[in-house]
Amino acid sequence: MRAEILEVLNAERAARRATILVTDLADGTQRLVREAEIAPDPLAGVLGKHLASGKSGLVEIDGRQTFLTVQVPPVRLVVIGAVHISQALAPMAAGLDLALTVIDPRTAFASPERFPGVELVAEWPDAALGSRVPPLDRYCALAALTHDPKIDDPALKAALTAECFYVGALGSRKTHAARTARLAEAGFSPEQIGRIRAPIGLAIGAVSPAEIALAVLAEIVAALRRAPPPEVA
Amino acid sequence: MLSTDTDILAAASAWRRDGRAVALATVIETWGSAPRPIGSHLVVDADGNFLGSVSGGCVEGSVITEAIEVIDAGSPRILEFGVADETAWRAGLSCGGRIRVFVERID
Numbered sequence: 001m002r003a004e005i006l007e008v009l010n011a012e013r014a015a016r017r018a019t020i021l022v023t024d025l026a027d028g029t030q031r032l033v034r035e036a037e038i039a040p041d042p043l044a045g046v047l048g049k050h051l052a053s054g055k056s057g058l059v060e061i062d063g064r065q066t067f068l069t070v071q072v073p074p075v076r077l078v079v080i081g082a083v084h085i086s087q088a089l090a091p092m093a094a095g096l097d098l099a100l101t102v103i104d105p106r107t108a109f110a111s112p113e114r115f116p117g118v119e120l121v122a123e124w125p126d127a128a129l130g131s132r133v134p135p136l137d138r139y140c141a142l143a144a145l146t147h148d149p150k151i152d153d154p155a156l157k158a159a160l161t162a163e164c165f166y167v168g169a170l171g172s173r174k175t176h177a178a179r180t181a182r183l184a185e186a187g188f189s190p191e192q193i194g195r196i197r198a199p200i201g202l203a204i205g206a207v208s209p210a211e212i213a214l215a216v217l218a219e220i221v222a223a224l225r226r227a228p229p230p231e232v233a
Numbered sequence: 234m235l236s237t238d239t240d241i242l243a244a245a246s247a248w249r250r251d252g253r254a255v256a257l258a259t260v261i262e263t264w265g266s267a268p269r270p271i272g273s274h275l276v277v278d279a280d281g282n283f284l285g286s287v288s289g290g291c292v293e294g295s296v297i298t299e300a301i302e303v304i305d306a307g308s309p310r311i312l313e314f315g316v317a318d319e320t321a322w323r324a325g326l327s328c329g330g331r332i333r334v335f336v337e338r339i340d
Contacts, residue, residue: 001257001339006246013242025261028309028337056272058262067261067335069272 021069073139080155081146082109089213090118125155141166141220160192166223168200241285245276254279255339256300267330309337
């Protein structure tokens, strides 16, 4: 491997951007495909598949054994609201290797006793994101669970702007209609607003907080694994 | 797991910048109960210092020896370890798995 390739690989990783290193195993020749270069690449199909699964692997290209080293940033999940659903969600998210942060400015909710071992930030989302919590990006999922527009709306706006791969918001259809109107008022396009999953979670008839947490996480996994990789602007 | 493997690439880069000769080993194929997933990395320098793992300890010794040869020779190699292979059996991949490892020098 040329040292320059290794440098670029590490730089892209530090910037939380995906890359695929394509190695011809017969002679060791390599090229690095950045996330933004996948769509126009001759191998777009197979590269896109590996990017979506996040898995490295051996493929045969024109009869040549080729290894794809897939580097995908670790997925972060930011939950707004240190509520009952979030308490149930935290251990499940850990099992799914999602790096979880819970943000809620209400200190009575965001208490370490309620969230042992969880990255918990008792600040307003717009203050926390980009300072105590790293800024959102396309490898982040955001779930807004407070029901309170004062807390949820700033986070939803940040998530839509950052093009998070998943944006979900708790609330009835009526609540969501009001939310949609507020976001449109704030200048978000119908396409952007349409990316918000509401009512949140896969339709599994969830009732209890744990069931709702499961529905939300299942929807996040589906968004991560089933959809084609997001387009880079 | 993922962050560990990418940390190894960062270490490979740092070692190179320090002027050390470095080889990178990558698990490219597994069969059966291989202990480390495809894509796992091990970085080795010319003195046999290493970071990471390709088998959780079973065949690292052989990989390091081969990696030092790759550092000298320059051309990459593919190593295969498994119970069917006498050397590998000696190297200790007794879990019944088989793995293929790509070893390349960082130029």
